[in-house]
Amino acid sequence: MEFPALSHHGGTRSVTGSCHQLHLSPSTSLLIDCGLEQGGEASAGVGLAPIGFDIAGIQALVITHVHMDHVGRIPALLAAGFRGPILCSGPSARLLPLVLEDAYKLGISADPVQLDRYLALLQRLIVPLPFEQWHCVVEQGNVTCSIRLQRAGHLLGSAYVECDVRVEADEASSRIVFSGDLGAPGNPLLRPVRSPERADILVLESTYGDRLHAGRGGRQQRLEAVIDRALVDNGTVLIPAFSLGRTQELLYEIEDILHRKSLVSEGCQGLGDDPLEAIDWSRLPIILDSPLAQRITQAYLELHEYWNYEARQRLSEGRAPLGFAQLVCVDAHAKHQKVVNYLKSTGRPAIVIAGNGMCSGGRIVNYLKAMLGDPRHEVVFVGYQAKGTPGAVIQASEGVQGFVQIDLDGRMREVRAKVMSLDGYSAHADQNGLVAFAAAMASVPAEVRLVHGDVSAKKMLRRALEQAFARKGERVRMLIPS
Structure with a gap:
C-alpha cells in the first residue's frame, strides 16, 4: 500500500454513515467522521454494536459536523477503546455533547450515572479548533499531517477538512480534502462556502448530486x-x-x-x-x-x-x-x-x-x-x-x-x-453547488471520490464533474468506492 491511502467504513452504500480513514503509514491513521447508518434517515438513537473496523493506530477523530450520520458511531468507537482527541470546530465542540447525550439516552441508557460517565469522557476528548488555521495532528518519524477546518455552510460549525500530509521529508506534501456535507447558498445564519485552494484527492459528498434545488428567493x-x-x-x-x-x-x-x-x-x-x-x-x-x-x-x-x-x-x-x-x-x-x-x-x-x-x-x-x-x-x-x-x-x-x-x-x-x-430549505448543496466546489479550485484534483449519496446521485454527479473538468481541458480520475 502506498501512503497516504484511504479506506471507507461508511457513506459508500447510501447517504448515511460517513466514516473515512486516512492511512499515513502501516500503523498510523486519522479517522474523518464516525457516523451512523440510518434506515430512512429517521433514527435518532445510537447503539453499541461493534465499530466494524480495527481502531489500532488511529491518532485522532476529526468531525466535520454533528449530524448523527457523521457522529452517531462515536459511542461505539469509545466502547472499542478509542481515547484519542476528537477534533472539530468551536461550534461543533459545543453542539456535539448535546446531540450525543440525547441520542445516548434514546438508544443506549438513560441511567444518570452511566450517562454522566459517558459525557465526562466525551468532554475530555473534544478539542475545538479555530477555522482557517493549520493544526499539526501527527508527527512521527518522517510522517507529518496537519489539518485545517474551513466553513462548509451546512449547519453552524460544519466544516470541510483539509489534510496536508508529508510522508518523506524531501517529498512534496499531499493534500487530501474531505467535504463533509456542503451547504446550499443563501443560508440566513451561516457564512458561505469557499472552495479549497487545491486537493490531490477530494472526497466529495453526493447527497443531491442528481438534482437542482428550487431557489431560496421566495x-x-x-x-x-x-x-x-x-x-x-x-x-x-x-x-x-x-x-x-x-x-x-x-x-x-x-x-x-x-x-x-x-x-x-x-x-x-x-x-x-x-x-x-x-x-x-x-x-x-x-x-x-x-x-x-x-x-x-x-x-x-x-x-x-x-x-x-x-x-x-x-x-x-x-x-x-x-x-x-x-x-x-x-x-x-x-x-x-x-x-x-x-x-x-x-x-x-x-x-x-x-x-x-x-x-x-x-x-x-x-x-x-x-x-x-x-x-x-x-x-x-x-x-x-x-x-x-x-x-x-x-x-x-x-x-x-x-x-x-x-x-x-x-x-x-x-x-x-x-x-x-415549502421548497428552498435544503441544507445540502445541489449538483451545481457540488460541481462548483470541485471545479473552482485553482488546480484540479488528481482524484475525486464520491461518497455519501445514492448510486444514481453519484453516477449523475460523476458525469457532471467529468463535463466540468473537460471544459477546463482536464481529465480527473473519478472513483465511486464500494
Whole structure:
C-alpha cells in the first residue's frame, strides 16, 4: 500500500454513515467522521454494536459536523477503546455533547450515572479548533499531517477538512480534502462556502448530486402566506422539523416575518376590510416543542460570533432572531400535552415547531393525532420525507381531493388538515453547488471520490464533474468506492 491511502467504513452504500480513514503509514491513521447508518434517515438513537473496523493506530477523530450520520458511531468507537482527541470546530465542540447525550439516552441508557460517565469522557476528548488555521495532528518519524477546518455552510460549525500530509521529508506534501456535507447558498445564519485552494484527492459528498434545488428567493414569502392563512382560519400551523439547523433557520425567518408584520399593523389600523388587520401579531405564539431543539437554539445564540454579517447585524439592532418575545418553549411532557389539548379545543392561531422531522416519533405525532382531522389546521413540510415514513404519507396527500387516511400509533386517522411543502430549505448543496466546489479550485484534483449519496446521485454527479473538468481541458480520475 502506498501512503497516504484511504479506506471507507461508511457513506459508500447510501447517504448515511460517513466514516473515512486516512492511512499515513502501516500503523498510523486519522479517522474523518464516525457516523451512523440510518434506515430512512429517521433514527435518532445510537447503539453499541461493534465499530466494524480495527481502531489500532488511529491518532485522532476529526468531525466535520454533528449530524448523527457523521457522529452517531462515536459511542461505539469509545466502547472499542478509542481515547484519542476528537477534533472539530468551536461550534461543533459545543453542539456535539448535546446531540450525543440525547441520542445516548434514546438508544443506549438513560441511567444518570452511566450517562454522566459517558459525557465526562466525551468532554475530555473534544478539542475545538479555530477555522482557517493549520493544526499539526501527527508527527512521527518522517510522517507529518496537519489539518485545517474551513466553513462548509451546512449547519453552524460544519466544516470541510483539509489534510496536508508529508510522508518523506524531501517529498512534496499531499493534500487530501474531505467535504463533509456542503451547504446550499443563501443560508440566513451561516457564512458561505469557499472552495479549497487545491486537493490531490477530494472526497466529495453526493447527497443531491442528481438534482437542482428550487431557489431560496421566495421561501420566506411562501412561509408568510402559510401564516396568513392560519391566522384567517384560526388554525395551527404544524411544522415537523429537525432539532439541529432547520429549526434555527425557521425561527430566524419567522422572527423577520413577525417583525415586519407588527410594524405594518401599527401603521394600517382601520384602513380596509383585510381580516389580517385585526390580528395582534405581537401575540401570535410560536411554540417550540422540542427540549433538544431548545438546547441547540440556546447554543446557537451563544455562538452568534459564528453567524454571518446580516444575522449579527440584527443582534446589534436589538432584535432577537432566535429568542423573540412570542417564542414559547415547551419542556416537560405534561406541559406538552396541555398545549396540544389547548390548541385543539380553542380557536387561537399558533405556529408549532416540533420534532421529529419525518413524523415517525416524537412530540409532533401527538399534534398530528389531535389536529389532522380538522381543516382549520395546516401541516407544513420544510424538509425531505423518507419513503415509508408518516411524513411522506401525509406529504403525498397534498392537493389530493377526497378521503385520505394515515396510520398513527396503530389507529387510522383522516387527513383533513391542509398540507403544504415549502421548497428552498435544503441544507445540502445541489449538483451545481457540488460541481462548483470541485471545479473552482485553482488546480484540479488528481482524484475525486464520491461518497455519501445514492448510486444514481453519484453516477449523475460523476458525469457532471467529468463535463466540468473537460471544459477546463482536464481529465480527473473519478472513483465511486464500494
